[in-house]
Amino acid sequence: MEHREHVLLQATHGSRRHIDSEHYGPVGQGRKIYIQAALHADEIPAMLVATLLRRHLVALEKANRLQHEIVLVAVANPVGLSQYVMGALSGRFELGSGRNYNRNFPVHHQQIARKIEGALGQDIDRNREVIRSAWRECLDDWQPMDEYGSLQRTLMLLAHDADVVLDLHCSREASMHVYTGEEVWADVEPLSRYLGAEVSLLAKDSEGYSFDEALCLLWTRLQGLFDGAFPIPNGTVAVTVEHRGQRDVSYELAEQDAAAIIEFLIHRGAIEGQPAPLPALRNPATPLSGSEQFYAGSAGILVHRVPVGSQVQAGQALFDIVDPTTGEATTISSHNTGVLYMRREIRYVKPGDPLGRVSGPVPIRTGKLLGA
Ligand SMILES: [Zn+2]
Incomplete structure (x- = not known):
């Protein structure tokens, strides 16, 4: 495992914060899975799932079973995690501005399109790499105005070149459910099955620009711009998982969810092994707009x-x-x-x-x- 520390733009004197990322398996050698927890900070069920996932990843790395790099960020929002109001943790919105931490992630498709014009060809795998390196340049060039923007930039830099992005959240009082893009549903469906998701919500563009949506939309927007002239893949399979409600914090549930994520990664070939048989999907996917x-x-x-x-x-x-x-x-x-x-x-x-x-x-x- 390789640990990295990503320093955020400092908001006030003496308040320097950072994101910790853990990189398991073949780091920087090709395919990558990115998993983060608690972007809304007060999402402790998700944080416990990430904590238990770590134990799996340590053991799997030791057993030499990791085929792809797996990046884990167990605390995705240290800024929100420091926001207490009268004794209660309040992590969904930045208190100073009211901004939701999981909205308005940028989709840099116009900027990237300008960079890659002339570099695209008929090889879809090569196009994926061309787009990812242009994306990387855009994120490197992005000068965030504040700590909030710096948090967004740091998380996107960690996730933009991953094949699969799992953004682990929870809701207020809820059953297990997932949000993802219509165009990547076929890839996400096995995860819904392993997790036992009661509901899978699909949207093309919800206009919210959540983390998972911004990562998926970049590819669909580029597909639209180049309109069949060049083959462009759905380069990021990104999904938001809602690990039930805020008070559903237990070892049993978190271990069940962590094990389901591991099975999904075995199913995708990111972890070597024989995946557990796919359980039935609890309910057909439905449109978010429904x-x-x-x-x-x-x-x-x-x-x-x-x-x-x-x-x-x-x-x-x-x-x-x-x-x-x-x-x-x-x-x-x-x-x-x-x-x-x-x-x-x-x-x-x-x-x-x-x-x-x-x-x-x-x-x-x-x-x-x-x-x-
Ligand atoms: Zn959330």
Whole structure:
């Protein structure tokens, strides 16, 4: 294992932060897998999965079974991890600016297109390398304005030349689910199966520019720009894994998830060995635009009518909002038949508060598909 330290742009005097990356297997010799955890900082289930993955990687490296370089970043956001408000860790947004740490990663397709014009040919593997080295130059040239940008740049530099990128997160209260690009779903499907994901959400461009999306979009945008003139692969299979809810921290669940990721990497040939038989996919993938989002229409006590992770039918009651001054309850029901894959952890709501989401097979939303 090779350890590297990546210093971030220092925000204030005496607050120098860095990212630690661990590089296992054949470092810098070709194919690469990149795994990071807790980009939203307060995502401890993901951090524990990464911690247990480390034990696997150490043992596999010792046994000489790593075929590709595997990079592990167990703490992807040391900035967010230092944000405590009145005793509570608050890692999703940069407190100074309100920016979500997993939005607006840049897609440098125009810049890269200018660099590679004339260098592309008919060899798809060579084109992949040409694009990656131009991408690297763009990231090297990028001068971030602040610590937030410096964090984005550091993570993209670590991930941009990986064949597979696993971005490990968790939600508020949730069942196991994944987000990925439509164009790489065939590559991600075995991971969903091994993880036992209840829901796999697909989008082409959610307009949120999360880490996984920005990495996938670079390739699809270049494919669009060069429109069949040159073969351009989907060079990065990137996926966001939501390791259930924030309080689902246990050795049992984390070990189950770490073992599933190892099986996926064996299945892909990144780790030598015979992969476990592929379990069935729990539910077919659904469009992200098909998820129904529920909001409170009034203030009150939020009472859940079904457990998170439930299969629900159209018309089924999901939430009651109870007015504590009158006792009147307003019931909110699903229009979708699907899985209540995530919900908020709050139990008192006010008008406009988001409550949760149910997957659905038919697109019902357009525009920005990712919330804050
Ligand atoms: Zn997250």
